[in-house]
Amino acid sequence: MTRKLFGTDGVRGQANSYPMTAEMALRLGAAAGRYFRRDASTEHRVVIGKDTRLSGYMLENALTAGLTSTGMNVLLLGPVPTPAVGFLTRSMRADLGVMISASHNPHQDNGIKFFGPDGFKLSDEAEAEIEAIIAGEIVPAQPQNIGRARRIEDGRGRYQEYAKTTFPSKLRLDGLKVVIDCAHGAAYRAAPEVLWELGAEVIPIGVAPNGTNINLRCGSTHTQTAAEAVVAHGADVGICLDGDADRVMILDETGKVADGDQIMALLADRWASAGRLQGGTLVATVMSNLGLERFLTGRGLRLERTPVGDRYVVEAMRRGGWNLGGEQSGHIVMTDYATTGDGLIAGLQFLAAMAQSGQAASALSRSFETVPQLLKNVRYAAGQEPLKAASVQAVIRDAEARLDGSGRLLIRKSGTEPLIRVMAECEDEALLLDVVDGIVAAVKDAA
Structure with a gap:
């Protein structure tokens, strides 16, 4: 299964815009709850932490609603570091940990990261399964099995x-x-x-x-x-x-x-x-x-x-x-x-x-x-694929030939933002700048 909603570090986006809406957070919570709550005969719990973004309140409440709707009991940690969520998921015997944060991004962005019961982030395969649940009909818990939520001080x-x-x-x-x-x-x-x-x-x-x-x-x-x-x-x-x-x-x-x-x-x-x-x-x-x-x-x-x-x-x-x-x-x-x-x-x-x-x-x-290293970012619009343009690929091939044996080139799409990241390393700083600027110009033209 492929992932469309999840990036390299959970689900990210601008708050109150897809996918960082209250509606999607509710469905994410419900889908994650359904994925982890496989045995209805035992208590299931999830810990939720967040950073200090204003939108954290909205997403926290929506996730809580989704999780409790599938029978998960929610423990709200308030503002804590991401690694604290990993630690407390395991320490408190939770089935799932959730961190609401967009890490180093500005306040208008936010994100949702999931941790498994071992305290490690979920695998690509687990995230793909949660996405598949979101795409279908999420079965709620019976009224008597709805989960509870409480603050953990x-x-x-x-x-x-x-x-x-x-x-x-x-x-x-x-x-x-x-x-x-x-x-x-x-x-x-x-x-x-x-x-x-x-x-x-x-x-x-x-x-x-x-x-x-x-x-x-x-x-x-x-x-x-x-x-x-x-x-x-x-x-x-x-x-x-x-x-x-x-x-x-x-x-x-x-x-x-x-x-x-x-x-x-x-x-x-x-x-x-x-x-x-x-x-x-x-x-x-x-x-x-x-x-x-x-x-x-x-x-x-x-x-x-x-x-x-x-x-x-x-x-x-x-x-x-x-x-x-x-x-x-x-x-x-x-x-x-x-x-x-x-x-x-x-x-x-x-x-x-x-x-x-x-x-x-x-x-x-x-x-x-x-070793001298240069990284430049090029923003592109949703739906564009500038790296697939023949003109860009030709410039990249030429750059690789020029750096052969003397440096390294890496071009990739960001997993958290609509950016193409162009990075090169080379002892010859003039060559380094020329190579990176050439690729950046080609990507901008294609975008």
Whole structure:
């Protein structure tokens, strides 16, 4: 079965427009409830978390109505990070976890992500089956079997306590001054509290959500605000999360950014030295820098590449028995600790490296020299297929020939937005710019 509704990370769209309408959320909830509620003789429960978007209220209520209509009991967590939903789904023995978030996107967007009872995101096959249920007639529960819904007050606290257990038990953050940018998102309370309880001096920013300011000039996709705070306060390090806190960027004491590739390089190297990097392998996507691959190879380690999307990273990790992976964009997946990317726990691992080594953030966040990489996005209208145009394909073939042996080219459609992403890597920066601009121009013409 093919999926049309689900993208690379759940269902996404602009709030109050298809598919992010109350009507579709209700049907999604009912279909997911019917898919997971296979045995009517036992209690079935689902946990629902959300970020701080205004539209979260609407979607939360609609999902609740759909789920309870098929007999699922709903536990409402309120604003919590996406990884907290994965953790609590398993911890609270739920059949299903739901996160309402569009991650790093602006407030007018929203999304719905599903987690199975093991805390991992649903497979493509499971999502396709849910879509098939939506397309048909969804059988509701009998009146006496309609589910109940209630608020859970300690969900965030449970996650915070767990997050602290991932930090070395005899280590403290005393003496470290940390800027934490929560992007006015789901971790606006959890992240500063965890850092403070572990002993850090905390400078929180992006912790005043109003429903429309999530990711606005802050967070992992706009690190300038946190960089300015690091310098102004003389902080030792900055941690930038995105709206649902499954991504992280690290800032050193000068405000310079370390992306997911640099964070993964540090962790892979340290874990390998400690004998805890399973299979000597790091899993990352096709977007990760060639410099990361060279760094790992130089240490006798291996990089396993996957399609873009942290779910594909996790699937590869589970198949191969590997325990560390992620994306350049800041998803860091550590299956020793979490079932999905967790920005806070990844940040804690970086802080642990600082505390254990006594080294500055700048020394730890530059494990390798990056190969020059350029990424440009081209927006296209719904229904268009610019990559299928003969003119575009001809330009791409020419670019591949020019880069042969000296670089790498990757062109793909975004799984969450109507964008064509054009990325290339090459030591020759003039050639790099020429190749990318040529493809972008061809795609724009075709679109």
